[in-house]
Amino acid sequence: MYYFNNYVYEILKYYxxxxxxxxxxxxxxxxxxxxxxAPVFSNENSEDALYVAASxxxxxxxxxEARVRIKSVSPQYEWMANDDDIPIDTPVGxxxxxxxTAMPVVSLVVPFFVQKQGRLQMQFTNSxxxxxxxxxxxxxxxxxxxxxxxxxxxxxxxNG
Amino acid sequence: xxxxxxxxxxxxxxxxxxxxxxxxxxxxxxxxxxxDHYPIQVPLFLTTQxxxxxxxxxxxxxxVILTRPQLYxxxxxxxxxxxxxxxxxxxxxxxxxxxQDTGIPWTAPNSIGFSPLPAYAxxxxxxxFGSPQMFIMRLPESFFLPAHTQLKLEYLPxxxxxxxxxxxxxxxxxxxxxxxxxxxxxxxxxxxxxxxVIPVGSRIPWFATIPYGARxxxxxxxxxxxxxxxxxxxxxxxxxxxxxxxEVHDTYASFNDSTFENFATFNLLRTKLDFTRKKRDWxxxxxxxxxxxxxxxxxxxxxxxxxxxxxxxxxxxxMRAMNNDTDLENPVxxxxxxxxxxxxxxx
Numbered sequence: 001m002y003y004f005n006n007y008v009y010e011i012l013k014y015y016x017x018x019x020x021x022x023x024x025x026x027x028x029x030x031x032x033x034x035x036x037x038a039p040v041f042s043n044e045n046s047e048d049a050l051y052v053a054a055s056x057x058x059x060x061x062x063x064x065e066a067r068v069r070i071k072s073v074s075p076q077y078e079w080m081a082n083d084d085d086i087p088i089d090t091p092v093g094x095x096x097x098x099x100x101t102a103m104p105v106v107s108l109v110v111p112f113f114v115q116k117q118g119r120l121q122m123q124f125t126n127s128x129x130x131x132x133x134x135x136x137x138x139x140x141x142x143x144x145x146x147x148x149x150x151x152x153x154x155x156x157x158x159n160g
Numbered sequence: 161x162x163x164x165x166x167x168x169x170x171x172x173x174x175x176x177x178x179x180x181x182x183x184x185x186x187x188x189x190x191x192x193x194x195x196d197h198y199p200i201q202v203p204l205f206l207t208t209q210x211x212x213x214x215x216x217x218x219x220x221x222x223x224v225i226l227t228r229p230q231l232y233x234x235x236x237x238x239x240x241x242x243x244x245x246x247x248x249x250x251x252x253x254x255x256x257x258x259x260q261d262t263g264i265p266w267t268a269p270n271s272i273g274f275s276p277l278p279a280y281a282x283x284x285x286x287x288x289f290g291s292p293q294m295f296i297m298r299l300p301e302s303f304f305l306p307a308h309t310q311l312k313l314e315y316l317p318x319x320x321x322x323x324x325x326x327x328x329x330x331x332x333x334x335x336x337x338x339x340x341x342x343x344x345x346x347x348x349x350x351x352x353x354x355x356x357v358i359p360v361g362s363r364i365p366w367f368a369t370i371p372y373g374a375r376x377x378x379x380x381x382x383x384x385x386x387x388x389x390x391x392x393x394x395x396x397x398x399x400x401x402x403x404x405x406x407e408v409h410d411t412y413a414s415f416n417d418s419t420f421e422n423f424a425t426f427n428l429l430r431t432k433l434d435f436t437r438k439k440r441d442w443x444x445x446x447x448x449x450x451x452x453x454x455x456x457x458x459x460x461x462x463x464x465x466x467x468x469x470x471x472x473x474x475x476x477x478x479m480r481a482m483n484n485d486t487d488l489e490n491p492v493x494x495x496x497x498x499x500x501x502x503x504x505x506x507x
Contacts, residue, residue: 003185003186005186005187005192005195005201006192006195006196007195007198007199007201010199060284063284064242064244064284070205072202077202077336079202079203079204079205080204080205080206080207081204081206081230081231081232081336088207088208088209088329089207090205090207090331091207091240091242091284091329091331093240093242093284093295094205094207094240094242094295094296094331094333095205102459103294103295106296107185108185108203109185109203109204109237109238109333109334109335110185110201110202110203110335112202112203154200156199
């Protein structure tokens, strides 16, 4: 059973049509332990979207050791916000479901709204003891089409 | 007359959404009422790491981690923890969390004052018993962490084999609450489903960890590791007193003994559990411990009661325990039960 909080329903109200969208991203690990690869980005969408849940094709052990840091790039909101001297990235397994296990997809605590000109930036660090080669990340999303009055945007959040 | 017993719908059962993350995380009415004041909401993953070593100081003095202040108001909804070596290999660390500014601890200060890490957070275990488990565990109530304030995490490795060291990563899953509208101030009160208007900050996660057995009355036995319930013996324990109304949701049991941890024999350990509000509140018989207490072997380690139990004033939890093992060489060592719920206080 799906549950959305009031924030999500407030966004959904601005669109006449809601369609399931999947967004798969290749991470590009080359099998090097603790490798910090170049950031990868969510794919461009022609419509606004809500990013709801994530999964990854790592093993459970790899998902514990591999880390990720995510932020949106338009506008910029840090998900792993901390200002530690040495910021600690989040273990992948705390955010994404692991394909092949009992929980292959895990929902975000709150879906994230990405405007059609916006993207998510994901900075991955490879596992320390069982490094990953390749790696696929899948976002499960809701594509928001047929906007009403231009759709929802973050300025509504500021001024609405 | 106890109106709560006559009119059960008066109990805020709607506040309770359980510990399971399920397909979609669900906010409690209290958390939703707070979140409704903020037009922009962004996921938060607040990660801290601690390394507990076999330094004697680490074994006797809590290791303290402070989260850094956040830019925005935040709701902490659930937690995930990773431990290396794993719980199966090294045992369980104990934790207490305190909001630094109000000084209110989440774990009630009784004879232990700390709760096992799996009572706070879903644990990722690889290849061990209970795997795969629910690795994100919802708190009994979301915690509202105002902007620019901190949480204090105190770790005590009282049941942990720290040779040579144990690394724990704790991830708090939450929501950053953003409202840039001119003149906006953090809400001071919110309305609950029963119409009651309560202050923000008056519902906080509550943990009460009660040991099985007692310390022997001999010199040097002040450590947690001295708690024992010998075979064919019984003991009575009580929940900590509270000056606030407590809403008890579920339980988690932890043992430093594979005989009891793995629950190989269903009737080995029995309990009589009473929420003692009046003299008539008692249980007629001993029941298998596993029937009422969750544990690390369960997919959801925190086992809910049929409904939240309200404790107020002089009410208390009474827990009788009986070690039914006929092998006199098999005491329950270092066993604890953690009751989880919500503390309703106004500060």
